[in-house]
Amino acid sequence: MSKKRGLSVExxxxxxLEIFYEKKDVFQLKDLEKICPKEKGIVAxxxxxxxxxxxxxxxxxxEKIGTSIYFWAFPxxxxxxxxxxxxxxxxxxxxxxxxxxxLDKQLEDAKCGREESDERESVLKELAEKRQxxxxxxxxxxxxxxxxxxxxxxxxxxxxxxxxxxxxxxxxFHQFYxxxxxxxxxxxxxxxxxxxKRQxxxxxxxxxxxxxxxxxxxxxxxxxxxxxxxxxxxxxTDNIFAIKSWCKNKFFFEDFVLNKQFGVSxxxxxxx
Numbered sequence: 001m002s003k004k005r006g007l008s009v010e011x012x013x014x015x016x017l018e019i020f021y022e023k024k025d026v027f028q029l030k031d032l033e034k035i036c037p038k039e040k041g042i043v044a045x046x047x048x049x050x051x052x053x054x055x056x057x058x059x060x061x062x063e064k065i066g067t068s069i070y071f072w073a074f075p076x077x078x079x080x081x082x083x084x085x086x087x088x089x090x091x092x093x094x095x096x097x098x099x100x101x102x103l104d105k106q107l108e109d110a111k112c113g114r115e116e117s118d119e120r121e122s123v124l125k126e127l128a129e130k131r132q133x134x135x136x137x138x139x140x141x142x143x144x145x146x147x148x149x150x151x152x153x154x155x156x157x158x159x160x161x162x163x164x165x166x167x168x169x170x171x172x173f174h175q176f177y178x179x180x181x182x183x184x185x186x187x188x189x190x191x192x193x194x195x196x197k198r199q200x201x202x203x204x205x206x207x208x209x210x211x212x213x214x215x216x217x218x219x220x221x222x223x224x225x226x227x228x229x230x231x232x233x234x235x236x237t238d239n240i241f242a243i244k245s246w247c248k249n250k251f252f253f254e255d256f257v258l259n260k261q262f263g264v265s266x267x268x269x270x271x272x
Contacts, residue, residue: 007041012050015040017059020073027071201229201271234270 007015019035020027027035029048036042042050051071054060059081060073204226244258259266 009050009053012040012042012046013054013059015042016047016050016054017073020060020071021075024074025072028068029071032071198233198271201226201233204229230271237268237270240264240268 016032016036019032019040029051032051033044033047036047037044051060054073055062055071059077060071061077062069062071064070204222207222244255244264247253247258248255256266258264259268
């Protein structure tokens with residue numbers, strides 16, 4: 001003989017409500033724990049949880065009087081609950097129908113003017129072209145994002161500062177030469193100054209590469225400053241060679257000795 005199947009939660013809830021509707025009475029928990037197993041086959045251990053679920057859903061009323069809690073549910077309550085639920089569902093159904101009607105109207109309005117025609121195809125084609133143009137313009141904006149006027153103005157300022165620094169350094173060189181600065185001190189300064197000018201020239205070249213697609217007038221100005229910086233760097237190279245030649249003739253130093261003593265690179269040459 002097969003084992004008897006237990007009741008599901010919904011079956012327990014339904015059977016417990018039958019007790020309330022049939023008896024039309026008020027109960028305490030202990031009363032239901034005695035009645036439910038005998039009359040409806042609901043095990044006593046589950047009565048409390050099933051009862052609480054019915055209270056939570058508003059199907060059973062409860063009230064605490066003194067130290068005791070009483071429970072009740074009359075058939076009229078079930079009828080009223082069902083009627084209220086039907087009314088709610090009816091209102092939702094009508095609301096859904098109105099939504100469907102509004103959407104149908106919007107659909108018809110949206111279809112208006114979208115009938116297949118040569119004119120519509122032409123407009124759609126033009127729209128696609130304009131969208132592509134917009135995408136291309138956005139790509140160009142991204143490409144030229146570094147060409148902001150403020151950035152270009154900063155480049156101009158840096159060029160002016162570099163030119164003034166080159167001129168100041170050249171003036172210093174002439175002053176040192178006139179007052180016969182000790183040869184060792186002068187030679188110690190020359191390689192550093194020459195290297196600095198070369199670095200400035202490299203920086204300017206990097207800037208013109210960065211802004212090669214920018215305003216032509218700005219680029220032309222940058223090119224001019226590169227030319228001036230290259231000339232200044234080569235003048236310093238001339239100065240270094242001249243001082244080395246003077247030292248060799250005056251003190252009979254070898255080239256490699258001077259280079260090593262004063263940090264002059266062996267491959268020092270003019271900037272192309």
